[in-house]
Amino acid sequence: MAIQADVDMAALDSILTSVPAAGTGDLIRILQEIQAAYGYLPRPVLSEMSRRTFIPISRIYGVATFYEQFYFQPRGKHTVRCCRGTACHVRGAQSVSDCLARTLDIEPEQTTDDMLFTFETVACLGTCFLAPVMMIDDDYYGHLTADKIKDILERYS
């Protein structure tokens, strides 16, 4: 509850002034703009959005949870996506993932305390020929071994 009181609604004011809240397309656009402004979808902002637009909160969450692009927790500055798909798995993805978890000191689907990295595992990055592979933001790193992880992470600040 304390978090709710700390969320600044100024960005929401601006978004709701510029985007009409009519159809589902508008709802998605509003959610995208909220996420762009806050870095994620803070629950207090969604509640306030529902109150101001008369869009039921259940509908807002229905749309927001349907699309993978939306997040309900603050994200790190950089997103690490480690593939756990079959091609990567048979080429050592588990040791890469374990090394990432150890180096970042978090588990998959968590964010580092300094908010630098969010660590995710994904089913396939579509670059199986690079297996095992991970992405950091838009950069691909293929043919990974655990001993390369620390050097790669140090490139990001």
Ligand code: FES
């Ligand atoms: S299985 Fe890893 S990129 Fe496809």
